[in-house]
Amino acid sequence: MSQPQQKIATRDAYGDALVALGKKRDDVVVLDADLSGSTKTSKFAKAYPDRFFNIGIAEQDMMGTAAGLAIGGKLPFASTFAVFATGRAWEQIRQSVCYPNLNVKVVASHAGVTVGEDGGSHQSLEDVAVMRVIPNMTVIVPADGPETQQAIEAVAEYKGPCYVRVGRNKVPTICPENYRFKIGKAHVFHEGKDVCIIATGLMVAEALKARDLLKAEGIDAGVINMSTIKPLDNDAVIAAAKRCGAIVTAEEHSIIGGLGGAVAEALSESAPAPLVRIGTRDQFGTSGDPDGLLKHYKLSAEDIREGAKEAVKKKKR
Numbered sequence: 412m413s414q415p416q417q418k419i420a421t422r423d424a425y426g427d428a429l430v431a432l433g434k435k436r437d438d439v440v441v442l443d444a445d446l447s448g449s450t451k452t453s454k455f456a457k458a459y460p461d462r463f464f465n466i467g468i469a470e471q472d473m474m475g476t477a478a479g480l481a482i483g484g485k486l487p488f489a490s491t492f493a494v495f496a497t498g499r500a501w502e503q504i505r506q507s508v509c510y511p512n513l514n515v516k517v518v519a520s521h522a523g524v525t526v527g528e529d530g531g532s533h534q535s536l537e538d539v540a541v542m543r544v545i546p547n548m549t550v551i552v553p554a555d556g557p558e559t560q561q562a563i564e565a566v567a568e569y570k571g572p573c574y575v576r577v578g579r580n581k582v583p584t585i586c587p588e589n590y591r592f593k594i595g596k597a598h599v600f601h602e603g604k605d606v607c608i609i610a611t612g613l614m615v616a617e618a619l620k621a622r623d624l625l626k627a628e629g630i631d632a633g634v635i636n637m638s639t640i641k642p643l644d645n646d647a648v649i650a651a652a653k654r655c656g657a658i659v660t661a662e663e664h665s666i667i668g669g670l671g672g673a674v675a676e677a678l679s680e681s682a683p684a685p686l687v688r689i690g691t692r693d694q695f696g697t698s699g700d701p702d703g704l705l706k707h708y709k710l711s712a713e714d715i716r717e718g719a720k721e722a723v724k725k726k727k728r
Contacts, residue, residue: 417584418581418582418583418584419555419556419581419582419584420556420577420578420579420580420581420582421553421555421556421559421577421578421582422449422450422451422520422521422577422578422579423451423556423581424553424555424556424557424559424560424577425450425451425452425490425518425520425559425560425563425575425577426450426451426452426453426454426455427451427454427560428559428560428563428564429441429451429452429454429455429488429563430454430455430458430459431560432563432564432567433455433458433459433462434458436486436567437462438484438485438486439462439485439486439488439567440462440463440464440480440485440486440487440488441455441456441459441462441463441464441487441488441489441490442463442464442465442466442473442476442477442480442487442488442489442490443456443463443464443465443466443473443489443490443491444465444466444467444468444469444470444473444490444491444495445465445466445467445468446490446491446492446520447463447465447490449492449520449521449579450490450491450492450518450520450521451520452488452490464476470491470495470496470499470500470503471499471500471502471503473489473491473500474489474500474503474504474507474508474515474517475503475507477489477508477515477517478503478507478508478511478513478515481508481513481514481515482513486514486516486567487514487515487516488516488517488518489515489516489517489518490517490518490519490520491519491520492519492520492521492522492533492535493519493520493521493522493535493538493576494521494522494532494533494534494535494538495519496517496519496538496574497519497535497537497538497541497542497574498535498537498538498541501541504517504542504545504548504572505545508572509545509546509547509548509572510546510547512547512571512572513571513572514570514571514572515572515573516566516567516572516573516575517542517572517573517574517575518563518574518575518577519535519538519574519575519576519577520577520578520579521533521535521578521579522534522535522538522576522577522578522663522664523535523536523578523612523613523663523664523696524536524663524691524696524701524704524705524707524708524710525578525579525580525613525663525701525704525705526579526696526701527579527580527698527699527700527701527704528698528699528700529698530696530697530698531695531696531697531698534695534696534697536663536664536665536691536694536695536696537664537665537668538574538576538664539552539576539640539662539664539668539669539670540664540665540667540668540669540672541668542574542641543640543641543668543669543673544668545572547571547572548572548573548574548641549566549569549571549572549573549574549594549639549641549642550573550574550576550639550640550641551566551573551574551575551576551594551638551639551640552575552576552611552612552638552640552662552670553575553576553577553592553612553638554582554585554586554610554611554612554613554615554616554636554638555582555583555584555585555586555615555616556582556584557584557586557590558586558590558592558636558638559575559577561590561591561592562575562592562638563575565592565593565594566594569594576612578612578613578663579701580613580701582613582616583616585600585615585616585619586598586636592638594639594642595639595642595643595644596639596644596647597609597635597636597637597638597639597644597647597648598635598636598638599633599634599635599636599647600615600619600633600634600635600636601622601632601633601634602633602651602654603622603631603632603633603634603651603654603655604631604633604654604655605625605630605631605632605655605656605657605723606625606630606632606633606655606656606657606658606659606719606722606723606726607632607633607634607635607651607652607654607655607657607658607659608621608622608632608633608634608635608658608659608660608661608715608719609635609637609647609648609651609658609659609660609661609670609674610634610635610636610637610660610661610662610670610715611636611637611638611640611661611662611670612638612662612663612664613663614661614662614663614689614710614715615634615636615661617661617705617710617711617712617715618634618661618712618715619634620712620715621661621712621713621715621716621719622634624712624713624716625716625719625720628720630719630720630723632719633651633654633655635647635651637670637674640669640670640673641673643673643674643677645677645681648674648677648678648681648682649677649678649681649682652678652682652683652684653682655684656684656685656726657684657685657686657687657719657722657723657725657726658674658678658684658685658686658687658722659686659687659688659689659715659718659719659722660674660686660687660688660689660690661689661690661710661715661718662689662690663690663691663705663710664690664691665690665691665692665693666688666689666690666691666692666693667693669690670690671686671688671689671690674686674688675688684726685722685725685726686722687718687719687721687722687725688718689709689710689714689715689718690710691708691710694708696708
């Protein structure tokens with residue numbers, strides 16, 4: 412694993428990307444549900460106050476307003492915490508954004524257990540699943556700051572509803588300098604030959620650490636960054652399964668309906684192989700410090716290592 416560069420929260424990268432996008436395009440407008448200091452849309456509000464709308468604590472209204480702005484030819488980015496964007500406003504996203512296939516970008520922050528002390532009521536572990544199931548919705552979970560900036564640029568060019576999940580905590584910069592994000596395409600860090608770890612979001616950095624731990628035990632693990640959950644890069648999944656014969660998924664999300672579920676579907680239809688899913692297991696979050704919660708919910712590099720060893724054992728049965 413190459414040395415990680417500086418750490419940056421993907422929500423901060425989102426705020427910077429919005430400002431850059433606003434400079435290039437005057438059709439970009441940003442909406443927030445009274446959380447702009449946390450989602451970092453405050454950066455855009457400061458730079459372009461006439462194109463920023465604080466809708467207040469009214470997420471359903473925010474999504475409906477975003478839909479109206481899209482109909483009027485604007486490019487709206489709507490932001491709040493993930494648990495509110497995908498929970499309180501699910502019906503509006505389905506009926507007013509995705510059903511008419513409008514060009515609305517929902518960028519939600521503070522997802523996963525690394526929200527930390529806010530506890531289970533605010534730690535969204537279901538958002539990817541409930542967004543992924545809606546027709547016309549594209550779902551993206553960037554791994555680091557630079558990938559987040561590229562993902563925001565990409566969704567701005569893409570026509571149709573998008574959900575981008577960003578986080579509260581600072582994460583290592585892991586994508587190489589020549590990396591170019593593309594919707595629906597995975598990035599292969601290492602091919603491996605014994606097992607392949609397919610990860611998303613901050614779990615990609617943990618997967619790279621797990622690869623080093625496995626290497627010390629004589630296991631050659633591949634690592635894939637699957638930043639687009641929908642549409643999933645099925646070709647990358649199938650190639651990894653055929654090459655390594657065993658797969659591990661790693662996500663800061665429930666194993667039900669998220670990356671693990673998506674990969675399981677692809678494997679069962681096209682390339683059956685042993686699969687171990689690392690993620691939360693049909694449970695809510697709890698209050699604690701972010702690193703401690705990753706360990707508590709068995710989302711650490713060491714847990715990915717154990718999952719990989721389990722997958723290899725299954726392969727040999």
